[in-house]
Amino acid sequence: ESVLIHAGSGGVGMAAIAISLNMGCKVFTTVGTQSKKSFLLRTFDKLDSSMIGNSRDTSFEWMVLDHTAGKGVDVVLNSLAGEQLQSSVRCLADGGRFLEIGKVDLSNNSALGMAFFLKNTTFHGILLDALFQVSLDNPEKAEVSRLMQEGIRSGEVRPLPVTVFQNTQLEEAFRYMATGKHIGKVVLKIRQEEPEKIVEPRQEFVSAISKTYMDPGKSYIIVGGLGGFGLELADWLVTRGATKLVLTSRSGVTNGFQELSLRRWRARSIEVLISTTECTSQSGAKKIIASANQLGPVGGIYNLAGVLRDGLFNELSKESFEEVSAAKVRGSYWLDMCSRAACPQLDHFVGFSSVSCGRGNAGQTNYGYANSGLERICENRHDEGFPALAIQWGAIGDVGMVMKDLKGGNETKVAGTLPQKILSCLNSLDVFLGISTGQRNLSKPVSAVVSSVVLANKGVAASTSSAVNVTISSIVANIVGIKDIKRAGDATLAELGMDSLMGTEIKLALEINLDLVLSPNEIRGLTFTKLAEMDNRE
Template identity: 30%
Template sequence: VRATAHQGLALVQRWLADERFAAARLALLTRDAVRTGPADRPVDPAQAALWGLVRSARAEHPGRFVLIDAAGTGEPADALSGALATGEPELALRNGLLLPRLVRGGRADGTLSLPDGDAWRLTTDGRGSPEDITAEPAPEAHAPLGKGEVRIAVRAAGLNFHDVIAALGLDPDPGQQGLGSEGAGTVIEVGPGVDDLAPGDRVMGIFGGAFGPTAVADRRTVARIPAGWSFARAASVPVVFLTAYYGLFDLGGLRRGESVLVHAAAGGVGMAAVQLARHAGARVFATASPAKWDVLRDGGLDDAHLASTRTTDFAERFLTATGGRGVDVVLDSLAREFVDAGLRLLPNGGRFVEMGKTDVRDPETVARQYPGVRYRAFDLMEAGPERIGEMLADVLDLFGQGVLRPLPVTGWDVRQAPAALRSLSQARGVGKNVLLLPAAPDPEGTVLVTGATGTLGRLLARHLVVAHGTRHLLLAGRRGGSADGMPELVRELTGLGASVTVAACDVADRAALAALLGSVPAAHPLTAVVHAAGVLDDATIAGLTPDRLDRVLRPKADAALALHELTRDLDLAALVLFSSGAAQFGAAGQA
């Protein structure tokens, strides 16, 4: 963030100081600086900081700057001339030109309304659209536990292609599984025979009903979350890595020295399969959209082992690359002519392992048409709970050894499930999509407010107690209890029934912040953080220096990153970050 802000400041100052450009506009092209909707990638904080800086510069120098944001690795060149021709000061390139406009606040189109309580889950009537998904009561989530069962408070749930199939009404057995088959969360209760888990343990695994706040799992199909993993990361692992593991090794029999074709290798299962196959010593060929090939190159594949999923040319390409030998195993997820092309890559026989659901072939017919080819379509759940547990343990051991790397994760609020499923169905991203489920603050937990000795911090502390019923507050500020108004605030909040601790802490000092977080009593664990710390150092763009930028960024951006990293393993209900309206709307003298 600092480096980008420094470079942006230097560029803007040089532009404004050069009289040759006095009548010209400077267009700055960024990537992922703004989020235009739920399908966008996460915002890049460094690029977003540049937008805030330039907005204030534009307020001081109207008509001199244009901000254009492109999505991810997309190539915006063709759209730039049209964007500049609009005369608009800000644009986003997202399958067309998007312009920022203020609208009345409220629930965004396509988001779901969730019922009260913790016994519901997302379901679909199978009419053929993700927009038909609804949240319905799930009383079975509170049913008495049977032997070997575990009740879990779900915090994140992985999205899989099966969920897309079910939402589109294409599931051949809609009553068997439903939506949501993997997740991560904390143990609420254990049933008879479960003596190695206890309430509060963080777990991940395969279980139904994961698209809801409470689910019941078979103990055999869940495992403890590794230290340092967020719930989102944990929820992104089970189905993709176990599907790849089961398909490659249990069914495909892949061995060291053999070759394998992995289709859709930039998706979740594909990326997992590439890692597992390479670790096993196999030669890996892969297909993906050409725009995603950089992801596969980062995974160790060269261009000779890459082809497009858009055409069937991959068959001839890889036959040529192997001198006509083809491959030993095909891990397939495509359909129609792409399946036929994949089968042609087994001219000497081999194993064709089908993960897809929309074009399942008859094994005997395939064997007659392609001698020596063993065709096997499968679903992970057929492995059974014992084998699922064994594979999950093996995969987590490989992560622990550093052999496997987590996939890129895109998180969606569970209320955005229709948009998330639509994005997955259109293969817009790479890696894994995960639904995030909100958790209510623990009424016995502690809420940390940073910058609490300032005016905003004191207002927030009072609001938390009066409006939200917070009973345990940790108020942090550089001046601690000696700040103006703090003794009076503590007396007021104590009188309202809250327990208040005031601490002197520079939250941008990572060691001091870690010590502060470590002081939170176990009886009242941290349940939420409100980051309101900040420093004002107003200046016009011409008078701004890198040191002045750093002075403002330190308590806001540096401290936010430290808070994120130091609390990522905690089960926080909320991490709220306050920013400046000047960064959103632009304000002269406040760059």
């Protein structure tokens, strides 16, 4: 049979070429550079130089059709995307098989066109990672393993060339792979080869950045879940795996954004219960926990209820203290007491506190007092071995009480802090949850009270200091692997060799640093001149 193998100098490409040549197939392949072509010709003497095409454009289509008198090949092993995928489809002969191992077009749900099948062809989506996730007795995995062992015995399967990075060089390794300059495999060396093989190898620790995941089988309670931060937190929990939510609020659904959020979650089969029961009494807290337990064992309780009754200290009434403390102190107390027995599978008990407690804030004595009460409850729980975390937030940006009740913006200073953008708050939360559940190795004992603030004066100091000079241009240059930005001129990022992996990283960097949401096409069209303009504006 004849076969077209894309990206022939990569790990999969070289393995496929070796096996196909061994089976006596006629092999067409593609590579991105002349040096990779020379490397393949040196490595596989049965390869024909006129049958090695370019993987960076669609000229390989003519190469294949020319060599096969317009018939095409029996098998295509494809990892190219977009136009090149469509060209590869046209390279297939009558009755041919198309093996898709790339993920870009599958993930983007790209159109294929039914006319493809008029040639009696088949299209296989192959997700090798899925093969490793399923149970050990999976027959396909056993078959792959058998073929590998047979291949190793017969010499058909041979070790591939590798470029080795140390286990501390994860970023460098990925950046090197993303530039597409490598040949064969890029690997991380996790441990030194041991001179003597022992059955039970020595334990090795590799530092990693943990990520918090929610259990789809458990339920998650957010008190104050229909507020600004509450809706964002609920959405974040969903992106991290939660499928069952209980959101409480005294007034229930009152605006269009709350309704839209509910519709979006329900469309994704997320079970969301809205409860107007207050947690400020024993019976209320019990009822909320019981309704959550009906959806699934409670995995998290987050107290985000907040009421502001600001005023100068001598003007604050006893009632204002009671109102502000109701959900934060009495609510947290009853949620703590009732969850101890009713929530044996609880992973998180989180109270949202504020710098008004940690640093103090003029006009917020009652609010500071209430947050202090909430923190002490979390500390007690922590001391008694129950999950507990209180987060002292500075001002929060984009949503919530600073924006709504104080009619502020992302520049409003509160207690010496600037609003922390919500995406950044969620990143902090991820770190804190990782620490409190012991996913992160820390040398010191962990406190139940943590803090996340953007100091207003520190921000000014940093932006005027020449030592700190992280611009969006420099971030993008690091991702694309460009050392001298000036030489990039007006070339677009696509022309500079940005691939989809880099594109995703740049998209995230723009969203986090500039709050700028761009489509993949807009990112492909960016130039360093435009990025410099963004830096100047910022």
